[in-house]
Amino acid sequence: MTIIQEHRTEVRSGDIQYQVAVITRTEGGEPDRVTVTIGGERPDGEPVAEGRLDLDVASVATVAELLGTSLRTFAGAGGRRRSRSRPARQGQPWSDEMDAELEARWLDGESVADLARHFARTPGGIRARLPRVGCDPEHPGNHLPTPPSLRDEEEGAA
Template sequence: MTIIQEHRTEVRSGDVQYQVAVVTRSEDGEPERVTVTVGGERPDGEPVVEGRLELDVTSVATVAELLDTSLRTFAGGGARRRSRGRPAQQGRPWTDEMDADLEARWLAGDSVAELARHFARTPGGIRARLPRVGCDPEHPGNHLPTPPSLREAEEGVD
């Protein structure tokens, strides 16, 4: 089954209407490719911006940062700098392997601070991710009542 997720944004600046559409298509629930389409036109229909990018899903964060830095520099606004102390992986997607490692480390007794250092994330990011892998962020070393890793086994038992 093909799953399509789409996000569209439109904004008017002066007399120009800009649009950005981000579309992911996936087989088996995991996005593989991301298409970014950018457009903008004046009231008379004259285009001022148009383009399309095809990206592998793993490159989206890097390409977004690259475009942000490059366009700001070109426009004379200067590049935005990473905040001091901001973890390297903050805001980046989690992989299935990282989720499994997070769950295993939590159940083994690693603290939120240790996990944040290991995954180069913020403590708040770790606490937010724990329930998504079935771990109870309020009780170190414990699962939530039915963690995702055990749901399939329970569903198969009647």
């Protein structure tokens, strides 16, 4: 048995009427394809928008985000704009090995920019991580100083 689910939306903006139809077809189980049809026309019948997308169900969310972001950016209505692509490991957790390597490279005098490229992170991500591994992000090649409240008597008297 084939089941068809359909969602239609019509919106008027000024003198233009827009229509969007989203149709899924199910053959026995879960839907596997989605068809999106869009149209828009002026009162005289001249089309201002027309098209059709046939999508695999698994790609619907990605395509929806891509279209939304792309169209908002094109229209100048915002959307996230990035001049460059994100570094590959931005936002991912750091391992103990990576922390140790970050500390060693910082103490060897590598710059924040070099470390960002090496670890596929942003410079801001590197500067934020350095204090967590005991390094002073304001002074390349140095550890953070031990705060006076944590220094033992001998170290404080020296």
